[in-house]
Amino acid sequence: MPVPLQDILDRIATQMAALPDKGQVAAYIPELAQVDPNQFAIAVALPDGQVHTAGDAETRFSIQSVSKVFSLALALGRQGDQLWSRVGREPSGLPFNSILQLEHEGGIPRNPFINAGALVVTDAILDRNQPREVLGELLRFVQSAAEDSDIRINEHVARSETAHGDRNMALAHFLAAHGNLQNAPALTCGTYFHQCALEMTTRQLALAGRFLIGGPTSPQFPQLISPNSVRRINALMLTCGHYDGSGDFAYRVGLPGKSGVGGGILVIAPGRASIAVWSPGLNAQGNSQLGTLAVEQLATATGWSIF
Numbered sequence: 001m002p003v004p005l006q007d008i009l010d011r012i013a014t015q016m017a018a019l020p021d022k023g024q025v026a027a028y029i030p031e032l033a034q035v036d037p038n039q040f041a042i043a044v045a046l047p048d049g050q051v052h053t054a055g056d057a058e059t060r061f062s063i064q065s066v067s068k069v070f071s072l073a074l075a076l077g078r079q080g081d082q083l084w085s086r087v088g089r090e091p092s093g094l095p096f097n098s099i100l101q102l103e104h105e106g107g108i109p110r111n112p113f114i115n116a117g118a119l120v121v122t123d124a125i126l127d128r129n130q131p132r133e134v135l136g137e138l139l140r141f142v143q144s145a146a147e148d149s150d151i152r153i154n155e156h157v158a159r160s161e162t163a164h165g166d167r168n169m170a171l172a173h174f175l176a177a178h179g180n181l182q183n184a185p186a187l188t189c190g191t192y193f194h195q196c197a198l199e200m201t202t203r204q205l206a207l208a209g210r211f212l213i214g215g216p217t218s219p220q221f222p223q224l225i226s227p228n229s230v231r232r233i234n235a236l237m238l239t240c241g242h243y244d245g246s247g248d249f250a251y252r253v254g255l256p257g258k259s260g261v262g263g264g265i266l267v268i269a270p271g272r273a274s275i276a277v278w279s280p281g282l283n284a285q286g287n288s289q290l291g292t293l294a295v296e297q298l299a300t301a302t303g304w305s306i307f
């Protein structure tokens, strides 16, 4: 008889708590540097509405780059394939905040998940609207995906990143110099910093990811994006969702995933489940160290790898 999912999650949480090396919390955003690294949570949301959790699954954390999945979903919904004239679909093999390829490649970022690409996506959904409206739309999208209105943007985190956002500002100015930004760099960056400051619990993130599971939908949980977009976003998560750690994540876990420097990872088991994991300590590529290990163990125990 297969081991019940709840038992698998409980065992993983116990094992993670016992590991001494939890990685390093992100230090370049002061608000994130204060987070206690000794926290861990995992949540699995199933298409039938069931959710299983273990660890600190009700603690809110900063989803950071995981938000790039939601902004991409909005941008594809609005612009469709037009978006791909401004951003590519190839892994970069470089850190998330690198500027190197932008110079060689005419200001077209490699993919929508590295910071340069995510700035283009945010700029695209911003269009010529006010940041407040666009952030409201993004928040409503996430809240309806999670079926939970108690999700918000942490203004302190957004401000903390704005005060130390020189690198993203440099990327935005570089994009502007190549004619690949519609709005002023400060406006696009400000909107992007607020998007990254979305805060939710691990349980809420697993629920919010269900729109990417694919397969049949129910009247209770209507389709938020087209089946085509579901497939494409999952493909990009698999190939680019962990930056220069994407190959390693695909090798170890075998599922599409998107990480954030807050220590969260959203992982999709297509047709089966939306998984969220959170542990603030990061590995050398800026992805959650224990989070990666935990979903590797989950994929092994469940056989959910797509390969």
Ligand code: DON
Residues within 6 Å of the ligand: 063, 064, 065, 066, 096, 097, 115, 161, 168, 193, 196, 259, 260, 261, 262, 285, 286, 287
């Ligand atoms: O732009 C930044 O640097 C952060 N707001 C987000 C980066 C991030 O989460 C990278 N992911 N691992």
